[in-house]
Amino acid sequence: MRLLAEGLGSMRGGRSLFRDLSFALGPGEALVVSGANGSGKTTLLRTIAGLLPPDSGRISLAGWENPPGEAVHFVGHLDAQKGVLTVGENLAFYRGLSGGGGATVEAALQRMAIGGLAELPAAVLSAGQRRRAALARLLVSERPIWLLDEPASSLDTNGQALLARLMREHRGRDGIVIAATHLNLDLPGARAISLGDGH
Amino acid sequence: MSRALAAILKRDLKLALRAGGGAGIGVIFFLALVTIVPFAIGPDLPLLKRIGAAVLWIGALLASLLGLERIFASDHEDGSLDLLLLAPVPLALIAATKALAHWIATGLPLVVMTPVLGLMLGIEPPALAAVTITLLAGTPAVTLIGLIGGALAATLPRSGMLVAVLVLPLAIPLLIFGVAATDAAVTNEIPFGAPFRLLCAISLFFLVLGPVAAAAALRHARE
């Protein structure tokens, strides 16, 4: 399947964030969106996810029969963890929400190296641990396209290496990764879009 | 899809029942409201009996609306609303499921409290069963109407009592028929059947309009 963006444009507060953006991504490919804060990286990602309608242009999926919503998993820059629920309960919820096909909660938490925190309420976790718990959602939901907004924020070096491994494996399984970041993510061979100055 | 809805129901119930979730606060508010009314109007038992139905309904309405302010706002604040919007389930069904969870955690306890509070307002025991049934039929409508306000207020930072303000005019038909049915149960002066059936009809009407309007409000609130 391929993800096609044609002539995407978005305005916010009367100002044009990006205009006439086009790209095509096939299996195993990646896209890195960079730019200063406020340049529209999050808006672009949310537009691709389908959370926002673009002001111009369109997004389409070729070669995907299921509903388009099931092609994407979105990890925003908030962690979407409920503090009073345990880490395991939070993840089990998202697993159920996305149809329950992917890895088990225990396996996903182990993979993210936070397996021992499963019974703890999410409120006591550090920012980095919560970020790992948020990224664990990618493992419990089987979606070909990963949309990641500042995925490495709050992660230590180990965490960033783990994230790089996960993205590499996903692309190896013909998945697509689109990441917005102002850090250096380890995404070999990725296309790059730089936002800012209305481009 | 039912798996996703079950997950939402389970999560929302857990959130309501745990610390800070607000499951008990509606009941306390209901009790407090019923308590302060006689202080305002005097311990005049016949008068209390006359307005007892009205006090119960206003109490149940306000107690439900309190929790509905946050029904979508808390999800918006931690980013989980995005994931609900992206789930492979129609948004109206998600909204309806959240309404169900809210009614179980907040509305149903109000119904359970109704006989006790009815006693305090001088309603005779034989009438209490019918009074409770009218609230059982009407509190879902309250939750569903408040769902719309909650969706509208979801992305606003300082909604305060906005939901109550938006929703109270919509609740007028509910109050009219709800109080009429409850009064009919208490005084037997007017027939019970007609207002009660209309009350049920209103609940069913909002069962459709509530989630659909809430979903529309959520979709258009995206930034």
Add this chain to the structure above:
Amino acid sequence: MPFYELANPHRFLQLARVLIPALAVLALALIGLGLGLGFRAPPDYQQGEMVRVMYIHVPSAWIALFAYTLMAVASLGTLVWRHPLADVAAKAAAPIGAAFCLLCLVTGALWGRPMWGAYWVWDPRLTSVLVLFLLYLGVIAVWGAIDDPGRAGKAAAILTLVGFINVPIVKFSVDWWSSLHQGASVFRLDGPTIHPSLLTPLLISAAGFAALFFALQLAAMRNEILRRRLRTLGILAAATAEAG
């Protein structure tokens, strides 16, 4: 910072292990004795058998008031003297006091039905107890709303003290409100005049209720201390996992 929560209450827990069963046995004995004597005394000519409910109704009212006073003193302990167990005591007392309050209201209602024809009457004393019950519920709600025990303790303490200061004002205004409508459809309750033969069982029963309250209070405090330990252990576990 979390370690002080682990260290200080240790002596309390040792004491509690001894005191709780002792108080429970004492409570059982005294309440049994009080109720037994009370049931043997002749029924009141005016109220019949129902007067016996007085042995539960009156002591539970006294305990409800006593527990709120205890909460107020504990709140001072939290805010002024910063005693480490003060907010534990306050948090433990709230649901217990509320339960005795509820017991008083329910037994009052059961007593009221045969005596005055209604389960509930808006008379000054019952109404004041109802307001006290609402104050209790408010404090319990504050404890439930804030996750961190320290912050919750301070908020609950302030609320408790404000409520405590208001108790005489509320009582006075409720009495005044009730007297306004004298002669209307209001029931004026002067309460039963206690015959001496009924007074002794009442006092014994009350002493039993007090022992029961303290047994419950100590047990609840123990539970709260253990709960906080669990919470601290959880925080430490997460922090250790992060560091290692």
